[in-house]
Amino acid sequence: MSDTALIPQPREISTEPRRSDKVFRGVVTSGGLSSLVVLGLIALFLAYRGFEVLREEGLGFITNADWSITLDESANVVESNFGLSAMLVGTILCSIVAVVIAVPISVFSALYLNFYAPAWLKRILVAVIDMMAAFPSILFGIWGFLVLMPSVEYWAKLINKYLGWIPLFEVEPYFFTRSPFVAGVVLAIMIIPIITSVSREIFAQAPLDRIQAAFALGATRWAMIKAVVIPHGRSGVVGGAMLGLGRAMGETVAVYTVLNIVFQINWHVLLGAGGNVASLIILKFGEASEYEIKALMAAGLVLFLLTLIVNAIANVIVKSTGKSGR
Amino acid sequence: MIQTPESEKAMSSTQPSSLASVANARQERTHASTATGTGLEARGVHAWFGKNYVLKDINLEFAAGSVTALIGPSGCGKSTFIRTMNRMHEFIPGAAMAGQVLLDGKDVYAPGVDVTKIRLQIGMVFQKPNPFPSMTIGENVLSGLKLAQIKVENKDELLESCLVRAGLWNEVKDRLDAHGGSLSGGQQQRLCIARALAVSPQVLLMDEPCSALDPGSTLRIEETIRELSDSMTIIIVTHNMQQAARVSDYTAFFLSDGGPGEMIEVSRTSEIFSQPKDQRTENYVTGRFG
Amino acid sequence: MSAVAVPTKPWAKRPQERAIGISFFLAAIAFSYFFVAVTEMKGKLAYAFVFFVAYGLFTSTFSFINRGPQAAKDSFVSTVVSLGAVVTVIPIASILFTVIQKGVPGLHFGILSNDMSMATSTDPIANGGVLHAITGTLTLVFLALIMSVPIGILTALYLTEIKGRFAGPIRFLVQAMSGVPSIVAGLFILSAVLYPITKSFSALMGALSLAILMIPTVARTSEEVLLLIPNDLREAGTALGGTQWRTVAMIVLPAARSGLMTAVILGVARIAGETAPILLLTGGGDKVNPNPFDGSVGSLPYYIWKAFNAGSPEAITRAWAGLLVLMILVLILFITARALSTRKISK
Numbered sequence: 001m002s003d004t005a006l007i008p009q010p011r012e013i014s015t016e017p018r019r020s021d022k023v024f025r026g027v028v029t030s031g032g033l034s035s036l037v038v039l040g041l042i043a044l045f046l047a048y049r050g051f052e053v054l055r056e057e058g059l060g061f062i063t064n065a066d067w068s069i070t071l072d073e074s075a076n077v078v079e080s081n082f083g084l085s086a087m088l089v090g091t092i093l094c095s096i097v098a099v100v101i102a103v104p105i106s107v108f109s110a111l112y113l114n115f116y117a118p119a120w121l122k123r124i125l126v127a128v129i130d131m132m133a134a135f136p137s138i139l140f141g142i143w144g145f146l147v148l149m150p151s152v153e154y155w156a157k158l159i160n161k162y163l164g165w166i167p168l169f170e171v172e173p174y175f176f177t178r179s180p181f182v183a184g185v186v187l188a189i190m191i192i193p194i195i196t197s198v199s200r201e202i203f204a205q206a207p208l209d210r211i212q213a214a215f216a217l218g219a220t221r222w223a224m225i226k227a228v229v230i231p232h233g234r235s236g237v238v239g240g241a242m243l244g245l246g247r248a249m250g251e252t253v254a255v256y257t258v259l260n261i262v263f264q265i266n267w268h269v270l271l272g273a274g275g276n277v278a279s280l281i282i283l284k285f286g287e288a289s290e291y292e293i294k295a296l297m298a299a300g301l302v303l304f305l306l307t308l309i310v311n312a313i314a315n316v317i318v319k320s321t322g323k324s325g326r
Numbered sequence: 327m328i329q330t331p332e333s334e335k336a337m338s339s340t341q342p343s344s345l346a347s348v349a350n351a352r353q354e355r356t357h358a359s360t361a362t363g364t365g366l367e368a369r370g371v372h373a374w375f376g377k378n379y380v381l382k383d384i385n386l387e388f389a390a391g392s393v394t395a396l397i398g399p400s401g402c403g404k405s406t407f408i409r410t411m412n413r414m415h416e417f418i419p420g421a422a423m424a425g426q427v428l429l430d431g432k433d434v435y436a437p438g439v440d441v442t443k444i445r446l447q448i449g450m451v452f453q454k455p456n457p458f459p460s461m462t463i464g465e466n467v468l469s470g471l472k473l474a475q476i477k478v479e480n481k482d483e484l485l486e487s488c489l490v491r492a493g494l495w496n497e498v499k500d501r502l503d504a505h506g507g508s509l510s511g512g513q514q515q516r517l518c519i520a521r522a523l524a525v526s527p528q529v530l531l532m533d534e535p536c537s538a539l540d541p542g543s544t545l546r547i548e549e550t551i552r553e554l555s556d557s558m559t560i561i562i563v564t565h566n567m568q569q570a571a572r573v574s575d576y577t578a579f580f581l582s583d584g585g586p587g588e589m590i591e592v593s594r595t596s597e598i599f600s601q602p603k604d605q606r607t608e609n610y611v612t613g614r615f616g
Numbered sequence: 617m618s619a620v621a622v623p624t625k626p627w628a629k630r631p632q633e634r635a636i637g638i639s640f641f642l643a644a645i646a647f648s649y650f651f652v653a654v655t656e657m658k659g660k661l662a663y664a665f666v667f668f669v670a671y672g673l674f675t676s677t678f679s680f681i682n683r684g685p686q687a688a689k690d691s692f693v694s695t696v697v698s699l700g701a702v703v704t705v706i707p708i709a710s711i712l713f714t715v716i717q718k719g720v721p722g723l724h725f726g727i728l729s730n731d732m733s734m735a736t737s738t739d740p741i742a743n744g745g746v747l748h749a750i751t752g753t754l755t756l757v758f759l760a761l762i763m764s765v766p767i768g769i770l771t772a773l774y775l776t777e778i779k780g781r782f783a784g785p786i787r788f789l790v791q792a793m794s795g796v797p798s799i800v801a802g803l804f805i806l807s808a809v810l811y812p813i814t815k816s817f818s819a820l821m822g823a824l825s826l827a828i829l830m831i832p833t834v835a836r837t838s839e840e841v842l843l844l845i846p847n848d849l850r851e852a853g854t855a856l857g858g859t860q861w862r863t864v865a866m867i868v869l870p871a872a873r874s875g876l877m878t879a880v881i882l883g884v885a886r887i888a889g890e891t892a893p894i895l896l897l898t899g900g901g902d903k904v905n906p907n908p909f910d911g912s913v914g915s916l917p918y919y920i921w922k923a924f925n926a927g928s929p930e931a932i933t934r935a936w937a938g939l940l941v942l943m944i945l946v947l948i949l950f951i952t953a954r955a956l957s958t959r960k961i962s963k
Binding site: 136147 | 659687689698699700701704705707708767769771775778780782786790791793795797799800801804807808811860861862864882885886889892895896917920942946954
């Protein structure tokens, strides 16, 4: 016997799946790939339809604020200007207002649910907040317009009165109705349930033995939260906020209902003039000519890519926290 | 001095006498303890989890500066018992208790007592090492001060003395800014001991502190316990009878016969292992069950 | 032997502590009332603001006197954190209240049996109804369901049973897909199907876009459910000589049945009130349309949208009634989903 015989060669273990399993795996895999296919097709078709406009307008599609088209009697395009900058600025403004309002409230209520609420109240509140996340956006829109707006306008006037010296809160002319701020508040109410439930789940993963260690060292509840829960959940909350941001940027009906859409860049949150890419599509779709529809497709592509990026970042952040927590 | 086995039963097994000899061979205390206060006392302590009756009528006194080991099979309520001492019991939903826990003669469960102050006086080391992952080694040691907002004159001095007493100083003095997670399991556990020491508790509760550690680290921690016992009261839950024999002055044996856990017997450690009064204790320490 | 020991919770709040808490609460209410009356402030916001500040200050001062600065901070944070929870819940309460209050006057006996083909926006409420909208919504949901449920569950099966090479990327893409704005889904169907192929509004077009929105919800919830199925069940199946296909079909899926139902219902709840793509793709007819593959079709969101934009008092009342019907639908779906999922846990 030679030495080499003493060391056996590792055997390959392979299972040749039966035919039924091959079919099964094929079907399931093709189903699984559907999300890839759908996302790819969305980008492809919107780009294909919007290509003409994008080529015509070039970078101006992003940087110009004007959105106009003139047709002659036989519906030929005489002149057209398509620029999204006012809508993009408006989208960002509304959704940032929403996130700024929603994040602290959501984090507080997630902390309350996890560490302060009695068990019975927690159960009820979690159900109610999850239910709110399933409410249709048209409900938020109409409620926001008819019920919430008068109050929000009043708050806006207060902010303008006391903080009007900050350029962001300037209002000139003195017109508060249907401002990006109002839209932002409505969006905030819509994304609070999302950010709350993401934060709640991340906080619930805070390691119990560390929580106990903090209490055993004589920490109060707040001291424990500061030392253990917040360091653990910080980036998860950022991820949840990004998810909320993505949702807020893509929201259509609720924003369209409350926002006064104006094709001019406006950074003054409280002034009643704003924009939103998604609302633009609804606004112009009804009477749009064939060429303008192409422009709307291009706008949809921009919105799609924007939300895709925000969501991707959010998911990466949430996922990496979930892992490190375990 | 080695006690001669007196009964036939003791002769039939060598374990009790060997444990007893370990207990006796341990150095007797030669100098007075510097521990403050008059110690801790459990008076008629019962405990429940919901409808589940887990601990029945425990009466135990822990003299200042003594080391007491709590031994017994799993599920006999030892851990529950020490968690009632520093009021960690109440974090479990449905938990209830009866009786009194007296620290320096004052009931820690009395109305109006500030529970955070109690936990500062009665420190705790857990089964699994649990340093705070977001803090450095140095911050971990001083975390108790930060959590309870205690002001200290000289933080560096305190940091060093706690790490020295926990037997960790030489290993970490050059990397106090490293994260706690970079240490080995045994080092992490000593870091947790140092963390508990930083708020200078009168009593230190240790819930199976070595059960997740290798023998070398276990020995280091046992040394630490012996050194600490000069200055504080220590209660240690352990499954390891050798460990109980090596480190403790007194040993209490807990047992549950399916119902709530009860304390069967408590006496000097050497006596528990050489001449237990109760048959069940003898069965346990001779390894007939458990 | 001493008397039988009684379980107590010495850490629970005693009656006098509760009384102190309640008195602080009442004192803060009284203070906010007084403060708002004396100063120039006015409005609900002022009351709420003064109340919370006062309550926070009262409780933290009390804690400070009794237990020191750390406890004071803790009390103050408790107030802030509860404020967060209250602010989260207020809109829900307000929405439920308003929709019921304003929607009920719009209800009438014929609402479920009439459509709007013979009624205009200024007609009295008793004319017309939501029949076309309800049948339309049901058609849309049903079509979206039969397209998205198989794909959603297959995706979940790929992630949990096959765990192939692409599992990571696909999980990521499903997440990304759930973030696709609904209007973009609508535009996509418009550009990819409606313009080049069918060239007319129909329920099918709307359903296609809704399916895109529903797939990720179904896939993610199903994945969570399938992950809960213990692995020994699968191993038991294969150890008995079953193929993977049979194991999944006869053991895994039946075991996850009620959880998968929950996934489907949550998906339906997500799309039932979806408005934006419906506006682009369905045309929003006022008559019951029996053909789901051709012709404009009404739906609850479109009905509400039309009525709201018509703006006359009657139309607004109709919009609220439509919202009430839609909200009841979503609530029923949601409660069913929850009931099914809690039963799954209790088993």
